[in-house]
Amino acid sequence: TEKNLQGLTNQLQLITHRVAADVSAHTQRVVNINERLLPAQNEPERILSAITDLIQANESMHGRLAAAQQRLNKQSEQIEATARQARTDALTGLANRRALEESLQACIDSVGQSPAAGLMLIDIDYFKKFNDSYGHTTGDAVLASFARGIAKWCDGKYYSARYGGEEFAI
Numbered sequence: 001t002e003k004n005l006q007g008l009t010n011q012l013q014l015i016t017h018r019v020a021a022d023v024s025a026h027t028q029r030v031v032n033i034n035e036r037l038l039p040a041q042n043e044p045e046r047i048l049s050a051i052t053d054l055i056q057a058n059e060s061m062h063g064r065l066a067a068a069q070q071r072l073n074k075q076s077e078q079i080e081a082t083a084r085q086a087r088t089d090a091l092t093g094l095a096n097r098r099a100l101e102e103s104l105q106a107c108i109d110s111v112g113q114s115p116a117a118g119l120m121l122i123d124i125d126y127f128k129k130f131n132d133s134y135g136h137t138t139g140d141a142v143l144a145s146f147a148r149g150i151a152k153w154c155d156g157k158y159y160s161a162r163y164g165g166e167e168f169a170i
Helices: 002-035 044-086 097-109 127-134 136-154
Strands: 121-123 161-164 167-169
Touching: 002 044, 097 161, 127 136, 136 167
Parallel strands: none
Antiparallel strands: 121 167, 161 167
């Protein structure tokens, strides 16, 4: 995920460089059009031509900015997805230990400002023996099923996470 975030950061830098170059080119184009409007050259045809060119330049810039905004929105979505992935246990779909620790720290930081909080840790006894007897694939299926049960029970009201191995937290 760190590699993904670095790639996304590089793409964002590329987008911002392109936007800066587009804005700079647009600014130069507008300056050139403005020079055509100097008092000595104020003939109706020149003014009309300059206005037409200015409208076209602005429409072109608008299109480029809209395209850049779309690219930025896509990057933002990818960053959000990567951040979610970095805080989600791949096997169970629950929050992972990193996300749990952040959530616990937020609870600690808000002591006295929010309602009371509690923490329940759940450990599946003898899970290593189960894994050794039935295999890791079956063990993974049990963990995933157990996590689905926890998530269903929590129903969005409580924060649930996989603490590690066969340990869960609510």
